Amino acid sequence: MCGSKAILLGITCVIRNAVAMTALQVAEGLQASLSSGSSIFLSSNVQYSEQITPRWDVYEPPTYQVAVKPALIEDVKAIVSIHIQYASTNKLPFLATGGGHGYTTTLGSLQNGLVLDMGNFKTMELNSTTNMLTIGGSIKSSDVTPMIQAAGKEFPVGQCTCVGLTGFTLGGGIGPYSSLYGPASDSVYEIEMVSGAGEILTVSKDQNPDLFWGMRGAGFNYGVVTSITYNVYDATNGGNAINADMTFTGAQNGTIWKIMESFVGKQPDQLSISAEINFSATSGIIILVNLLYAGPQEELDPLMQPFLDLQPSNLNISSITWHDIPSSFLYGASVQGCSVTGIEYIPYSVNLYQIDIDNLINAVNFMNTSMTLAPELQTATIALDMYAQGGFQRNTYTSSAFPYRDVVIFAQIDCFALDASATPALAQWGKEMRDILHQGSGKANLEVYVHFAHGDEGNAAWYTEHKLKQLKELKNKYDPNSLFSFYNPVLNTSSSSSIVG
Structure with a gap:
């Protein structure tokens, strides 16, 4: 993995040439800043469709010039840091994706951007003694439910097996067993993420509790999640x-x-x-x-x-x-x-x-x-x-x-x-x-x-007027440049975005 100085040098190289850079040059500049396990693909490359998670819905979709598959949370931090520097000129908007199942039309406001594909974050660990489940940011419910069932546990997943569990949870996450346990977000114990301010954070009721409140229901507004730890429950009715x-x-x-x-x-x-x-x-x-x-x-x-x-x-x-x-x-x-x-x-x-x-x-x-x-x-x-x-x-x-x-x-x-x-x-x-x-x-x-x-x-329809003030305050603190503003966004108080909100 590159040292911090090398990362900063790579970022500086990308930023200084942002105006004149082609997609190829952006890819090359990013590669210098990332660990060897990361991958970068131009959308014109045949490997793009083979390696990047396809979108389930193509109605009013976002479009991308470049795709990045980071291997480590430090890679995610480097990518976010680059885009913080881009924010003033907005040359290359980006979106982080896990399951590729998001379908709101606000995604279509991102054009010719960069997709941060979380496909390398696919770890799963279940501790049956503590009733804790930790998953990487690209895990789908179909990946993890067999393991949970085999351990005699359960958890409120949704009806669709192809949905990324992280994105599902960040918006709340509802399904049949919500009748027993509420939205999936109520079962979150801890989140590991990179905020829109470029910081690696652990988020829980004890660490960054203000953000913990916002991540459970509007979490895609504040950064990229690399892992989530949930409480799971003893199986009902065997x-x-x-x-x-x-x-x-x-x-x-x-x-x-x-x-x-x-x-x-x-x-x-x-x-x-x-x-x-x-x-x-x-x-x-x-x-x-x-x-x-x-x-x-x-x-x-x-x-x-x-x-x-x-x-x-x-x-x-x-x-x-x-x-x-x-x-x-x-x-x-x-x-x-x-x-x-x-x-x-x-x-x-x-x-x-x-x-x-x-x-x-x-x-x-x-x-x-x-x-x-x-x-x-x-x-x-x-x-x-x-x-x-x-x-x-x-x-x-x-x-x-x-x-x-x-x-x-x-x-x-x-x-x-x-x-x-x-x-x-x-x-x-x-x-x-x-x-x-x-x-x-x-x-x-x-x-x-x-x-x-x-x-x-x-x-106001997505989050209610009652919660918007607190959500906007979190936006100002954890994503001050509104990098994460393409999925039914909370807009910070200084944003001039044209996205509906």
Whole structure:
């Protein structure tokens, strides 16, 4: 590894020539500053596509001239330090990526930049005695869940196995077992990172506690995370759950919403409920319902009976392991979604704080009418995830930057453009559907979980007005040059960025 003087010399060389440098010269200048285990690729190089994590979504994407795969945290520090020097001229904006799954449109404001690929940070260590899990910054949930399951432990991962666990956590991180444990960010014990000020930091409740608050819910605004240590938990129900998938017709939607509404304020912590609304060219509206219960089936049966009384056209009830939830949940839909990359996915979302039955019926009617008239819209779906609030309320509203502990349903409008010509219509439809659902949300202002956001909502919608003042103060302290401002950003008080916020 280069000594500190060599790093500074390399940085100085890059900065002094920033105005006139080509992408090749930038790459060469960076290489002189990094350890031998690091790699640099021009986007024109054939190895770029082989070595750099591909983006899952290509709708309004960022573009890059250069990719860097650092090997050590000191390499990350060197790269951030270079960009601190660039900040005044903004010659080469950059983004750190782990799983490559981020899809907000604010990422598209980064053009011709540098991607810092964290693919070399892939360590995993689980201590079953202390119930501590430490992972590197590029680990995905599918990498680590088999090890956790084998140790008789569990942890609130999301529904999609292809998502980078670090990025997932920095925005909160929600999934079926959030009903038990809250967002993944509540389970964070310690973070190792390089801040936007170029400092290597350990962040925990005892070290840099102000930043620890902000990293758990808005963490991608403050630096690059190289590792996270989590608390994990003894497996519930022997590490098994009951998964029930059901299929219903569109005509049954009002009754389905009424049943779901009956669980508001009464939902057991072991239970998560999800519904997915689809449109079939031959059958019209189809509604899939999933009940996932972290306990024995005899406890689930009475909770499930109102749905069974509707006589679903398809029913699949099975006992599964915690690790297998993504491959079983909603007929394995999340695994199917993770099996492809490079798609145009146009996301919209809204938090629902109540179940307004008439509003949801109106949304289904709008979906049925619009998709019947415009077949290009039929690839869009609506996902409604209803997690028990017991897990979220294990910690207080003020305990971290994660703001949404009282949401009844996290509603996602998932628009998939299989043909680029359908993209404008799907984007417009998704926005219209979001507006409809917002009318029944129970809140006057739009609020949305940051990882589900489209990117046009603004930072008050992502983080709430109540938390923005403290988040901006942290931005001024830990990322004063706003280097980390391309993913649904918190903008510091002096920023003149044009990014929505």
